[in-house]
Amino acid sequence: MKKVIRGGTVVTAADTYRADVLIEGERVTAIGSELEANGAEEIDATGCYVLPGGIDPHTHLDMPFGGTVTADDFFTGTKAAAFGGTTTIIDFCLTKKGETLRSAIATWHEKARGKAVIDYGFHLMIAEANDQVLEELESVVTTEGITSLKVFMAYKNVFQADDETLFKTLVRARELGALVQVHAENGDVLDYLTKKALKEGNTAPIYHALTRPPEAEGEATGRAIALTALADAQLYVVHVSCAAAVQRIAEARERGLNVFGETCPQYLALDITALEKPGFEGAKYVWSPPLREKWNQDVLWNALKNGILQTVGSDHCSFNYIGQKELGRDDFTKIPNGGPLIEDRLTILYSEGVRQGRISLNQFVDVCSTKAAKLFGMFPRKGTIAVGSDADIVIFDPRVKRTISAKTHHMNVDYNPFEGMEVYGEIVSVLSRGAFVVRDKQFVGQAGAGQFIKRAAFERP
Ligand SMILES: NC(=O)NCCC(=O)O
Ligand SMILES: [Zn+2]
Numbered sequence: 211m212k213k214v215i216r217g218g219t220v221v222t223a224a225d226t227y228r229a230d231v232l233i234e235g236e237r238v239t240a241i242g243s244e245l246e247a248n249g250a251e252e253i254d255a256t257g258c259y260v261l262p263g264g265i266d267p268h269t270h271l272d273m274p275f276g277g278t279v280t281a282d283d284f285f286t287g288t289k290a291a292a293f294g295g296t297t298t299i300i301d302f303c304l305t306k307k308g309e310t311l312r313s314a315i316a317t318w319h320e321k322a323r324g325k326a327v328i329d330y331g332f333h334l335m336i337a338e339a340n341d342q343v344l345e346e347l348e349s350v351v352t353t354e355g356i357t358s359l360k361v362f363m364a365y366k367n368v369f370q371a372d373d374e375t376l377f378k379t380l381v382r383a384r385e386l387g388a389l390v391q392v393h394a395e396n397g398d399v400l401d402y403l404t405k406k407a408l409k410e411g412n413t414a415p416i417y418h419a420l421t422r423p424p425e426a427e428g429e430a431t432g433r434a435i436a437l438t439a440l441a442d443a444q445l446y447v448v449h450v451s452c453a454a455a456v457q458r459i460a461e462a463r464e465r466g467l468n469v470f471g472e473t474c475p476q477y478l479a480l481d482i483t484a485l486e487k488p489g490f491e492g493a494k495y496v497w498s499p500p501l502r503e504k505w506n507q508d509v510l511w512n513a514l515k516n517g518i519l520q521t522v523g524s525d526h527c528s529f530n531y532i533g534q535k536e537l538g539r540d541d542f543t544k545i546p547n548g549g550p551l552i553e554d555r556l557t558i559l560y561s562e563g564v565r566q567g568r569i570s571l572n573q574f575v576d577v578c579s580t581k582a583a584k585l586f587g588m589f590p591r592k593g594t595i596a597v598g599s600d601a602d603i604v605i606f607d608p609r610v611k612r613t614i615s616a617k618t619h620h621m622n623v624d625y626n627p628f629e630g631m632e633v634y635g636e637i638v639s640v641l642s643r644g645a646f647v648v649r650d651k652q653f654v655g656q657a658g659a660g661q662f663i664k665r666a667a668f669e670r671p
């Protein structure tokens with residue numbers, strides 16, 4: 211069945227222009243003015259932007275963490291993503307020491323099977339870099355299509371890996387063409403500071419932030435970069451929250467290293483004062499790295515604008531306030547880390563970024579979609595609107611003013627960190643490989659329609 215989107219303004223990372231878009235099956239087959247499209251279903255996009263579907267390179271669906279499991283699974287999470295204009299996610303597949311990578315990947319495929327309503331890929335966590343793991347990585351990258359590997363430098367005694375593991379992973383990644391991702395915080399320093407805070411009777415949510423200082427993120431970012439340079443490898447720093455980390459990434463890029471960075475909507479639009487909300491409300495704002503002093507926001511926006519940071523991921527890791535965040539009522543270290551953001555990523559970036567003049571409309575598309583497609587081996591199939599690309603398309607109405615609320619969001623969680631925030635922009639319709647997932651703000655997608663995307667290896671520029 212053919213579809214033609216008429217009357218909208220096509221926006222890619224490079225261009226903004228009035229055009230009709232013809233879709234045949236799963237692909238875009240023509241772009242032009244007043245396209246002949248006999249028998250095609252007509253979709254009116256007058257007054258709207260026609261955007262490539264968002265690519266969220268950082269989600270945690272159905273993930274055991276912090277003594278509980280994230281509230282969104284691959285159905286509720288991908289459905290909420292679609293309502294927010296995202297048509298592809300890359301979720302983190304956890305691994306355990308002693309487990310084969312094949313087994314961990316099979317577990318993650320099982321979580322997604324029959325549930326995802328949009329396309330998805332996986333990043334693979336590296337818990338240990340023994341000979342078996344390093345050997346198995348070849349088929350992970352070349353056969354499984356999982357071309358990005360994640361090493362945690364924090365969460366001591368849970369996920370944290372040592373420098374030897376990180377270095378061996380980088381060396382192997384260089385051989386295989388995989389992109390290594392790091393959660394960059396110095397886990398040993400954080401462990402010391404959190405134990406000290408608890409000993410001194412400091413148990414409230416704000417101590418989560420006070421025991422994870424910016425320099426602990428800066429140090430780990432700098433260390434990961436140094437190891438990347440030693441291995442002549444390629445690095446992607448996830449959820450960059452502060453100037454101390456941006457500075458290290460800027461210096462590395464200045465040196466010509468293959469170092470990339472991602473930030474998230476919470477670091478761009480919220481700050482550390484949220485953790486001091488009355489009662490236990492601050493628990494809703496516990497992320498790692500933590501929210502920072504407000505002045506860091508300008509540094510992050512400028513880093514996106516100037517290309518020091520390339521992408522915005524949601525780090526969607528949703529826990530209900532009641533029953534999950536509450537686990538840490540008497541001890542901030544027991545508050546599950548993370549928040550629900552898969553749905554509001556594009557809106558925050560458009561409303562706070564484009565509307566406020568911090569980034570251009572094309573940069574908005576670039577950081578929310580195109581750059582992730584390029585870095586993670588999906589471009590030009592995804593991340594743009596071009597003849598031959600997947601018809602992953604968002605019809606976005608920039609004129610609508612609305613208020614974010616848990617009462618109207620679609621994430622399976624009982625609060626929204628942006629509750630009450632007035633934003634511009636509404637996602638009207640979303641197509642995934644040519645099929646509507648959201649149509650005129652109604653869900654029309656299908657559990658299981660989302661496909662696993664095997665991704666290409668990282669291409670060194
Ligand atoms: N970021 C966070 O607080 N939770 C999710 C896990 C991670 O990405 O570190
Ligand atoms: Zn992390």
Ligand SMILES: [Zn+2]
Nearest residue numbers: 268270525527
């Ligand atoms: Zn994360």
